[in-house]
Amino acid sequence: MRALYRTKNGTLYLGDSEHLFESTAFHKLRKKCNLIFTSPPFPLNKKKAYGNLTGEKYIEWLANFGPIFNELLAPDGSLVVELGNAWIPKSPTTSLLPLESLMELKKRGNFHLCQEFIWHNTTRLPSPVQWVNVERIRVKDAFTRLWWLSPSPKPKANNKKVLIEYSDAMKKLLKTQRYNSGKRPSQHKIGEKSFLANNGGAIPSNVLSIPNTTSSDSYLTYCREKGLKYHPARMPPDLAEFFIKFLTEPNDLVVDPFAGSNVTGYVADINGRRWRSIEKEPDYAFSSIARFSKAWFVQKKPTSN
Numbered sequence: 001m002r003a004l005y006r007t008k009n010g011t012l013y014l015g016d017s018e019h020l021f022e023s024t025a026f027h028k029l030r031k032k033c034n035l036i037f038t039s040p041p042f043p044l045n046k047k048k049a050y051g052n053l054t055g056e057k058y059i060e061w062l063a064n065f066g067p068i069f070n071e072l073l074a075p076d077g078s079l080v081v082e083l084g085n086a087w088i089p090k091s092p093t094t095s096l097l098p099l100e101s102l103m104e105l106k107k108r109g110n111f112h113l114c115q116e117f118i119w120h121n122t123t124r125l126p127s128p129v130q131w132v133n134v135e136r137i138r139v140k141d142a143f144t145r146l147w148w149l150s151p152s153p154k155p156k157a158n159n160k161k162v163l164i165e166y167s168d169a170m171k172k173l174l175k176t177q178r179y180n181s182g183k184r185p186s187q188h189k190i191g192e193k194s195f196l197a198n199n200g201g202a203i204p205s206n207v208l209s210i211p212n213t214t215s216s217d218s219y220l221t222y223c224r225e226k227g228l229k230y231h232p233a234r235m236p237p238d239l240a241e242f243f244i245k246f247l248t249e250p251n252d253l254v255v256d257p258f259a260g261s262n263v264t265g266y267v268a269d270i271n272g273r274r275w276r277s278i279e280k281e282p283d284y285a286f287s288s289i290a291r292f293s294k295a296w297f298v299q300k301k302p303t304s305n
Contacts, residue, residue, distance in 0.1 A: 001013050001023040003298045003299070004286070004297065005289050006295065006298060007294060007295045008294070009268065009269045009274050010265050010275030010276060011025075011276055012259060012277045012279065012289075013278045014278075014285045015278055015280060017258060020072070020278070021071070029255075029276070031072070031075070032072075033077055033254075034073075034253050034254065035077060035078050035079075035080070035243070035244065035253075035254045035255070036069055036072065036073065036255045037080045037244065037254060037256055037264050038081060038256045038257055038259075039082040039083075039233075039235055039258060040083070040258045041258065042084040042233075043055075043058040043098060059097065059100055059101045059104050062101045062105050063104035064108070066106070066107070066111070067109060067110075072255065073151055076154075076155045076156045077151070078114070078148060078149070079111065080117075080146055080147070080149070080247070081149070082146045083101065083102060083147070084145075085141050085143075086098055087128055092128075092135070098145065099145075105149075106149055110151070111150060112150050112153045114149065114155065115206055116146070117145070117146040117147075117148065117206045118144075119143060119239055120142060120209040120210070121142050121210070121212050122211045123213045124140060124142040126140040146243075155247070156249075157246060157247050159203050159204070162204055163199070163200055163202060163203065164204045165201060166201060208242060210238045210239050212234075212235075212236045219234075219261055219287070219288070222289075226287065228287040230261070231260045231284050231288075233260065234261050234263060235263045235264075237263055240267040244267055244268055244273060245271065248273055250271070250272040251273065251274060255277070257278045258278070259278055259284075259285070259288065260284055262285075262288035263291070264277060265277040266291040
């Protein structure tokens with residue numbers, strides 16, 4: 001595992017995360033990482049360019065990272081893993097493989113499940129094509145799960161950092177200061193003061209509706225100019241930013257062991273967090289430098305034979 005490029009706040013390493021602690025740079029970070037935020041290859045039925053396993057091999061592969069991640073995290077640190085859905089091969093039925101993988105990762109890592117999040121990709125294209133578009137017997141699959149795990153039942157977190165804009169109805173309520181408080185049909189009693197205080201924004205839910213529509217940006221332009229393969233499964237920066245702001249503070253350390261195009265490192269960098277990212281596919285690793293205006297290579301890309 002070798003450092004490929006650096007910024008003031010972080011470093012991207014070219015290598016395989018399975019050998020994480022064989023690297024001196026990561027061995028020194030044991031119990032010092034505040035957040036591991038990552039999206040590993042999904043357990044898809046079709047082989048992808050970025051590599052993926054299926055079945056029991058996938059469960060074993062992902063679960064083996066549990067103890068490694070636990071050893072890397074600070075006692076109050078967090079692990080957030082994004083994992084998409086899978087389908088039974090040649091069948092319009094959902095596979096439980098992603099859930100089984102997450103459960104085994106939690107078990108082997110001795111983690112607490114702090115909360116489950118859903119990322120709703122509002123611009124997701126219809127899939128699986130055979131069942132949604134051709135036979136019309138399913139609706140499109142438009143969400144992925146993110147499991148927030150931690151060695152502690154109360155890791156560092158602050159939802160005040162991720163408040164969202166109040167709805168128009170709430171803005172009107174704050175302006176008029178008129179609210180029908182009292183007991184509801186559910187017998188839940190709501191006090192007037194609970195809803196009339198302006199807290200700077202609303203607390204978000206654990207369903208994050210974020211589009212993923214970028215078709216042309218500096219990263220893609222760089223890949224085209226350099227003749228590099230671009231990563232086909234890029235995460236929207238807003239998704240990474242939500243968890244980085246929610247679970248860390250400036251100068252905290254964020255790690256992504258499956259960096260891809262290094263969205264995690266980029267978002268951590270612009271938000272004043274230290275970061276370390278790992279990517280094993282050379283083209284993806286080299287092209288990800290396009291996300292940073294002030295980064296420098298510490299090793300050159302090998303010349304193709």
